[in-house]
Amino acid sequence: MLRRLRMSVRRKVMLLVLGTTVSALALSAMGLVIYDLRAYERQWTQDLYLQAEILARASAPALSFNDRKAATNDLSLIRVRPNVLSAALYTNDGERFATYVKAGEKAPQFPSAPGADGYRIEGNELDMFHRVVEAGEPLGTVYIRARYLPWDRVLDYLAILGLVMVASLALAGALSGWLQAGVTAPILEVARVAREVMQRRDYSLRAKKSSDDEIGQLVDAFNGMLAEAGRRAEALREADRRKDEFLATLAHELRNPLAPLRNALEILRSARVDPEMSRKALEMMERQLNQMVRLVDDLLDVSRITTGKLAVRKAVVDLRDAIHDSVETVRPFIEARRHALDLELPEGRIAVNGDQTRLAQVFANLLHNAAKYTEPGGRITLSVAVEAGNAVVRVRDTGIGLDQGAIGAIFDMFVQVDRSLTRAQAGLGVGLTLARRLVALHDGTITAFSAGAGKGSEFVVRLPLAEAPRQSEAPARPAPTGDPNARRILLADDNVDFANSLGQMLASRGHEVHIAYDGAEALAEADRFTPEIAFLDIGMPKVHGYEVARRLREKLTTSECLLVAVTGWGQEDDRRRAWEAGFDRHLVKPVDARDIEAIIKEL
């Protein structure tokens, strides 16, 4: 069976053609033979019956008048039928009256008495009896013995069938030869090229097209597929190369801050602690730590981009706030590189529908790039304008600029303009990719311009303005008591150290802080003092954070409470679950105190 399946297409087609031809011929021949055998018997017996009748009629007078000689003469008339072997006439009383034997035949065994009218087939011979009747008077019986050779006819048929089969075999052979040339050969050619491509990994190979029929289309499609496979292989190689470079950069970038951190630790550990020195060491540690946090954040964003899970949480925000945030973030770096920063912001509020944190990230990336790719002492300009329903933010620098060819690729993942950069803040090459994705999520565009290498570059972000700028603030909450900035805060975390230290920090800023170490306790505390903000761990004993959030949302007193999830899980899925449970914010551990302060300030 397997062997048969492995046969070539040509063989299969030939087998098909032959099989159909031969079986059709055999079937029709069989039908013909059966029909003819029946027709032969009918025809032959009818013919013989006629002969017998003629003999009977001719020999009736001879029988009547007892004339054996005449009877023998009459019988011999049958010699014109060479198939008749012998014949006889019997009188009414069963006596054999006259006989005939075909010339050359042996004297046959005649029946001793006439049988009943009719015929009987015995092997290759047929016996027939026929009554002789004259004027209603029975006179005797004619007996005829004839050759009966239907198999001769069958053999004739078989011979003809054999000839026809040979002819059809030859035809099928010719047909399969034609198929070989027209169908199989091009397919084999395609298969050969496919094999060669697999072996040599050379996607530039193409199969030759020899006809315009379906096979030709197949060849075209195959060549098109090869081209596509080639493009993909090239793209994969390129992506792979970029990822390798990215990993190398990443390792390098993550390794860089570790040496200063270790140095600072050594300084702090040394016996003679100079307060001034330890302060500097701590500042350095914080800087390096921030750098690492930024790298890891970028890394997380990279994973979100590649998995398509990057999402924004939109609200109507003032674009100027986002820009201020970004400037605050990048300012230390800009200053470190001694750049001058010009900000050109319009007076009024610029309302856009977006995620303030993400928008700040976009501009921070642009500013960071500008500072990075400009020689120290350069000038960076950030301007905002409203044009045709769009907010347009331009970030210009006097840096190394861009090649015209590089402008298109600059937004691709892991692409860096100057790979020879060896500066500490070389980055991961994901900033612009991230920026473009984030702007796209805000229904905006980002484009790059440059007059050429060394002539500075400009990045332009266009964001649609929000339709109706909203002036009113969030709904009123219970009025704060005493200090207008003091808040009632609930902290729930089963990590006692984390809860206590954060609690102390917040209490020291004048807030009313209640701490719980499990979910049930958190709910009880919330009932007692109606918090304005609740920082909830997710993986708490008794009642987990999601459930606590849901119950707080259901209660009238805490339904307006700002709920912040504090968790070690930063995946997009975890954020979504948090939002579904009713959380307003999601912080990933380790939590930066500044993030917490920013959230409290929002209220």
Add this chain to the structure above:
Amino acid sequence: MITLRPWAFLAPVLLLAASFTADAQRLEATEPSVKAAFLYKFAAYIEWPPASFAASDAPFVIGVVDSEKVAVELEKIVASRRFGTHPVAVRRLKEDEPARGVHLLFVGQRAGEHLSSIVRAAQPQGSLVVTEGEHGLESGSAINFVVANDHVGFEVSTEAAERSGHRISSRMLAVARRVVKKGT
């Protein structure tokens, strides 16, 4: 009933007749019975003028002159036999008796010199005359029995048959020993 199942009815009679025929080939003594059988069988090979029969059930009459033996044998054969739709009757005639209504007239050898006059008298009546003996046909008869090699045969004169208004089947002529035609 008889006409519906002729075979069953006739079988024993036929057997009897056939046995006579067979015997005649070997025994001189059965010569009259062979002649009787032939006489009866001649009827089938002769074309009878339509006027010969008054009705479809009118008898077919075979007349016998001067041969009591043949008449006796003939009576045995034709008893309850039919020629087509006609019953068959045997009538013994005297030499000078007119053969009116006789279809087939057999004149025995004993007629002697009266033969010619009997034949001449019978032919105008529409009777086909059968004779026996060496010079039968010369007397003007249509059929004449001859015996050679112990076998009974017959000779035919178509001219004589035509004179009495009959035609004899060529199939019968084929087995005749001699056929005399017009002008021969």
